[in-house]
Amino acid sequence: MKTIRTSIIGFGAIGQGVAEVLLLKKEYLRSLGLEVRVVAVADSKGATFNPNGVDLAKCLVRKRETGTVALEKLSGLELIKRLDHELVIETTPTNIETGGVGLQNMRAAFETGKDVVTSNKGPLTLKYGELQEAAKAAGSKFRFEASVGGAMPIINLVNEVLAGNEVKGIKGILNGTCNYILSRMLEEKASYKDILAESMELGIAETDPSYDVEGIDTACKLVILANALFGLDATYNDVEVTGITKITPDALEMAQENGYVIKLIGEVSRKGLQVAPRLVPIKHPLAVGGTLNVASVDTELAGEITVTGKGAGPIETASAILSDLISIYREC
Amino acid sequence: MRISMDIELKDVPGQMLLALQPLSECRANLITVVHHHQKRTPRNTMPVQLVLETRPENLELLKARLEANGIRVVRVGEQRFRESVSVVLIGHVIHTGIQDTIDRIDKTGFAEVVDLSLSMPGIEKPSSALIKIDAVGKEELQKALAILREVSAKKDLLMVLPIGIQA
Incomplete structure (x- = not known):
């Protein structure tokens, strides 16, 4: 022992x-x-x-x-x-x-x-x-x-399970709070402010939600992925960041009518690091709802591998x- | 009417002039020329894509003159757009002049705003728009998105693009 x-x-x-x-x-x-x-x-x-x-x-x-x-x-x-x-x-x-x-x-x-x-x-x-x-x-x-x-495995997945594969890029939803807010805004056709208040009541959003909703948390996670999986020495300042505070229920609805959902997506590749709201086709593996996190790893040999799981708790x-x-x- | 035309040129000097002359004679307005220098057809000719405006009744004459000049016309069609993208814009879309944004893209000749949905919840509140842009090719679509990005930055609009597409 x-x-x-x-x-x-x-x-x-x-x-x-x-x-x-x-x-x-x-x-x-x-x-x-x-x-x-x-x-x-x-x-x-x-x-x-x-x-x-x-x-x-x-x-x-x-x-x-x-x-x-x-x-x-x-x-x-x-x-x-x-x-x-x-x-x-x-x-x-x-x-x-x-x-x-x-x-x-x-x-x-x-x-x-x-x-x-x-x-x-x-x-x-x-x-x-x-x-x-x-x-x-x-x-x-x-x-x-x-x-x-x-709980969603990503670093060990790439470093151990997918060892030998060159990773071309990773994109995904890395913040459960933003995912919850955007999912609920669409369901309830409610404003960002209203759903943010609901999220705070439920303890899904912090009292100071800026860290999540401005995309800072997602950006930090991207930096970690870039460093751990791409061998970079990136810092927060290397990330182009846009949060979800400007998203309107109308925009979500229009996107839906055209076959899309809007999600806060973090993307990392050798070309750069970016966090921004993106249109995701409704049937795409990244279109998960609620507080779930999801990441899609684009690998050289294995193609695209997508994992999803609870991002917090x-x-x-x-x-x-x-x-x-x-x-x-x-x-x- | 606006049409696209795929033609083939022989790899000898002076061919482009032979292709353009009939256009001018038939009063066709040339909008874009995409010249694939590095490509060769199995017939060892160079493919060229044209987009032009012409009267429908002049089209047959135009084709005949091109062929008389030794230019092979492989395809003529109104379906010139091959790439398409949806973009969501959020902010003061109307007050900052959506028409101007659309015009800038339409003026390129290689891309067009083909659909627009708009929602205006009230004065002072940000509006949202979903626009669809068609373009003749991937490169042209990127150029149109670059214009949109520049306009959005100037007008403080949030631009939401589909995953996998960069502006």
Whole structure:
């Protein structure tokens, strides 16, 4: 049995989702010869740690009841630096302006020779090249399937399952909030404003929705795909971005009468990176509704491969983190 | 009437003049000439596509004169458009002059706005339009879209294109 001492840094919705999934999959992981021992959990208010393993069920209860997992005044960064362990699961919130604490956490993890699995887009969008170099220099593994498309497999699909294929381009819907808003505007013939309000009430859109609706989130994911799958060193500034705020219900209806739906499509190829509302033929594989994400990969040998799945949600995202974790430790 | 005509020229000097002379004599208005220099037919001739405006009654005479000049006329048809695209425009489509936008594309001679749906929810509110553009070929369609893109940027209109098409 291989023991993987792990920290969960960031205990919001996704961090908690990871804890739940690890509890749920404990026996399964054992059947693979893996014992994932969580030695530290940190959120923005503090942390709890135990070299022999913290009780994840208790952490979840404490977070729900008190709003924090903290028992000690310790930051995630300090734990990464000081506590001996193999894997950092980095699930702090995305900050695309500075990279936030996520960037510091990842740097510290590599400096101390730890592996990193993350869902955090900020550091990947800003400092992809630097982080990959640091991981390589430290001999650390660095996986981030959860940062693009939640449960929908795309990075590992291309790098592993489709290995050997040259990827000519990828296009898809990478933001569930925008997809929901556009789908509902068409169904209800309602204005962007009205459906945005509905999405906020349902918790599908954030209180500050600009990150999603202006296309910024999609652009960040494109940057990650461009870097991870095309070997580029792109940043957010390389993306031409148009959001969905100007889309009208009339436009959606007219498009439909002519056999199209309007979707916010992110496209990446060696020619460039672009996010814009696009007309998608109603019967095209990219024309998925609701909060679904979808991506179509244009490959040299296998032709077009399209995957679709839930782009957000704590358990769905944790599923991508779990698969990264397994693929790191099962293979070595 | 506007027609397209595919002709074939021998690969010797002076052929284009022999093709254009009858057009002028028959008062046909030449709109575009696409000259495929690098292509050869099995007969070792060079294919040329013409788009022209002429009176229907002059067409037979025109064909006869071309052939008298040794120019082979392979096809004559009104169906000259081979490429088509739908584009959604959102913004102050009317106030910024939709007619002007259409005119700029129609004036090219190689592309035309063939359909327009319009929705105006109220003054001050952005309107939406779906226009269909036909063009004689892929390259010409791209040129028409480039014009539309330039006009849209100037008039602050959001242009929504089908996937797989760049402007």
